[in-house]
Amino acid sequence: MQVSKTRYAQLTEGLKPEEMLINMGPQHPSTHGVLRLELITDGEIVNEVIPHMGYLHRCFEKHCENLTYQQIIPFVDRMDYLASMNNDHAFVMGVERMMGIDKDIPKRIEYIRVLVCELNRISSHLIAIGTYGIDIGAYTPFLWCFRDREHIMNMLEWASGSRMLYNYIWVGGLFYDLPVGFEERCREFIGYFKPKLTELNQLLTDNQIFIGRTAGIGVLPLDVAINYGCSGPMLRGSGLKWDLRRVDEYSVYPELEFEIPVGSGEMGKTGDCWDRYKIRTDEIAESIRIIEQCLDRLQKELKRSPEFDPRAKLPKKIIPKEQDFYIRAENPKGELGYYFICDGKTEIPKRVKARAPSFNNLSVLPEISRGVLIADLVAILGSIDIVLGEVDR
């Protein structure tokens, strides 16, 4: 077999005299976890970026070879640990479709799932925005975002018993019904949070220094974004209206009203860092709308009743018939997919592969950061919003 030199070898072996190799990470605070970027620099200019990951690899797919579907859910939580509910929702939806029970799930359960997922989406975006501010040098938004996120964490802890890794959505139902008074407290939170979002926008979104650091930086053209498999805010930031909640119309999203924000190059060029950032703030506002609609229904026609048992539809044994199936869903970071292969005999899947949105979004980084300043590289990486738990799995 003819093995030619890899691109990595060509890049790192043929350094010019003025070029220098710098390691950024894996312990660098602005790499958002244990990501190592190998930079080939010429002074302050980045000529090439080579990402190295795997420091957080926990053999998710290997573990899945020995676990039943229900036992995999806690592992799924730990992939994108900032949006565990969304991970669970996608996984559970896939198993339910294979079992053919996705149409039998009671409406109240579906609405609770969407409610907690959207709460989790807000908290994930708050982290993205807060840490993005701190990457660029704005300290206050970080503290504000974490303060507001803590309210969501407390609510979800109240429902599931855990602060971040919930294991709340189960195949065929839920762990428990929402605790009594959850809907009221959630409404109270929304009332509190709406003015805070306006404040956050005044502090960061329209901040001239912030715009100066992000507008026109790291422009991702739409064709490149599609070719590199970017999804979520990355793809929408480049101007494409593509949201799987609308495209695939899963769960109860067709019954809910919300807009899909897209980037328009308002401050610089379409697909720059500011656009990607703005998509996230707009999505928080849309998630608030979804949550309000869910609460309306959960308090009126789908009100809690003593007979309601969220575990009533749980299958005794989860054995899907022999097939393979790919499920995709819209996570805060983008398209999360699971590829299942079932043999139709056991409760253990033959193979589960996770298609992580951060993994694909990160792969475009070398392409859009050639020739930028090192300080701008930090801005670009922050705008991608990666979670290393998901990149490395």
Added chain:
Amino acid sequence: MDFNEIKDLLTDKFGPAVITNVETNGLQPALQIDPELIVQVCEELRDNNNTWFDFLSCLSAVDHGLEKNQFEVVYHLASIPHKKQLVLKTTKYHDRNIGTLPNFHSVSEVWRTAEWHEREAFDLFGIYFEGNPDLRRILLPDDWEGYPLRKDYIAAEEYKGIKIN
């Protein structure tokens, strides 16, 4: 274009031998493609106005166990303008001889996102993708021995003198 029309399109263009099998047992039907023609098929599906599969959602490798000794690569394509999805598969027999690796053609020229997916498949399954410009390990250390997701893999007991448990 629905599934059968795509099937006809491919057999018209590349001859009847291009599709070796059609799997329809699950919710998502899949086409088994001749591994030698996979790059041309993917290019056609991407560039044809009626299919326009411009988005590679996922590329997965599968080891079909010690009896069959078959390695499979599964492509999940999505078309953004047509809002359609398609599953392609290619299979090759390999006797698990350590000296060689199962050899597939890389589609990283068709969709750049395939490059990292193929690196992952190389890392965990030991599948060689001919034409991938940067085929290195991606998740495991560069000097890791063996391919952990293969069915005949025996879990390592230590790495550089550090016990694994």
